[in-house]
Amino acid sequence: MYVYDEYDQAIVDQRVNQFRGQTARFLAGQLSDAEFLPLRLQNGLYIQRLAPMLRIAVPYGLLNSTKLRKLAEITRVFDKGYAHVSTRQNIQLNWPRLEEVPDILAELATVQMHAIQTSGNCIRNTTTDQYAGVATDELEDPRPYCEIIRQWSTLHPEFAFLPRKFKIAVCGSREDRAAIYAHDIGIELVANASGEIGCRILAGGGLGRTPVIGSVVCDWLDKKHLLTYLEAILRVYNQNGRRDNKFKARIKILVKAMGVDAFREAVEQEWAAIKDGPATLTEEEIARAKSFFTDPAYLTLDDTAARAGLAQQLGAEPIFGNWVRRNTVEHRVPGYRIVNISLKATGFAPGDITDRQLELVADLADRYAFGEVRSTHQQNLVLADVQMDQLYPLWQELQAAGLATPNLGYLTDIICCPGGDYCSLANAKSIPVAEAIQARFEDLDYLYDLGPIELNISGCMNACGHHHIGHIGILGVDKKGQEFYQVSLGGSQAKDASIGKILGPSFSQSAMPDVIDRILGTYLDLRQEEEVFLDTYRRVGIEPFKERVYAKAD
Secondary structure (H helix, E strand, O other): HHHHHOOHHHHHHHHHHHHHHHHHHHHOOOOOOOHHHHHOOOOOOEEEEOOOOEEOOOHHHEHHHHHHHHHHHHHHHHHHOOEEEOOOOEEEEOOOHHHHHHHHHHHHHHHOOOOOOOOOOOOOOOOOOOOOOOOEEEEOOOHHHHHHHHHHOOOOHHOOOOOHHHHHHHHOOOOOOOOHEEEEEEEEEEEEOOOOOEEEEEEEOOOOOEEEEOOOEEEEOOOOHHHHHHHHHHHHHHHOOOOOOHHHHOOOHHHHOOOHHHHHHOOOHHHOOOOOOOOOOOHHHHHHHHHHHHOOOOOOOHHHHHHHHHHEEEEEEEHHHHHHHEEEEOOOOOOOOEEEEEEOOOOOOOEEEHHHHHHHHHHHHHHHOOEEEEEOOOOOOOEEEEEHHHHHHHHHHHHHHOOOOOOOOOOOOOOOHHHHHHHOOOOOOOOHHHHHHHHOOHHHHHHHHHOOEEEEEEEEOOOOOOHOOOOOOEHHHHHHOOEEEEEEEEOOOOOOOOOOEEEOOOOHHHHHHHHHHHHHHHHHHEEEEOOOOHHHHHHHOOOOHHHHHHHOOO
């Protein structure tokens, strides 16, 4: 993983001292709320319903055990003993005291962490595949390109005050685990007819009030031109994006208003002036970025023997076997597997992890996974490099800590924003709905019979829970001061990306488990052999679900 050099550390330390002074002046009444607003936002600080919320940057979801232990310490000393994993792979604290935020940032700086540009109208944290570098379907590791983008975009003076927030995701695998079609810019590493790897660039995607699937603006881009092409896109957006209405300020609105062809032409014209300029990536610079992501000290293992040993353990311990099948993934190196740590146990807010659990995961990472941990878009954690013969003791420790729920990719592996329990923007609570659904459908055999289903919940139209691209999406809405929930079906974050369609009128919070039950019952009645939920929905459409749900609701 990337390690700060002296310049990185100096910049982060200077930012801490700068924000300490800004916070002191605000608390002393020397800065108004309006003056303090952009200063706190570019340091990741929101004022939420009950307390400030601090969003900590986790570039492309990569952490190590040292960082996890520091996060555990911070949550214990400065918060209420837990943290939240966001859909941008960042870490959020929900209860810091405003006057102590500079101290938190100072503590983060000691382990090469910060909160810079995790909010505000700037380029946010670049995200990627949680299995980057170890996935069996990977064309090329996307992390070096994420790091190049991070270094280029952090504190970039030209793009510090864009019309609206800006999000970039990079995918280097055949399966899209980074949701590139739902981002302002999506970058897909692709191979041409000669086998060379280049970039396919999407622009104008995004969720929120007006959900849009990104459009292809460049089918093939030589990697050396990545930054100059991104710069051209951002310049067109910065110059032409709307600033008079924040609800119409995202790049997706600009692309739609111009039309993708006219937008592409404007980008090409801008790019022509900078194409071979100073931001052109040299082979040496790409090699430098790749040098930060070398393989750990893998052992040379007998894969056949490792699989045979694992198979014996699976037969002897069915519960362990179920966890291996559901929560671990094939690894490109013989004798290893990728382990997903579920943060979706029934009765706990999705994506939350306690200080003690953070410390345990740090210890497990040191013992089993070369000290590395990844956070995921799905609000879970990953140990990417675990020997097959170490899976059983790892599972035992995870199970004892409540971190081994075998539900990865199934209905109760819910993506959920903090909602009205914390967020001042939310129209309704998200966490109680998630917990009620988890409790209603905790029968694992039933979950497995349903097959893979992505259920996403957002507390408002900002769509932090990505409800638009869930197979089943739930959106909290306000109806005359009462909390209700709108349901959508058919969304997808994969390369066959789609925006879900609204089922119909909204439902009360207490009705939501029954509504989901009717949707699932309709699916089970209509599905054909080997179909998963999204297949059935796309074949039969929304009407059978609508008829069944509202007929029974009446």
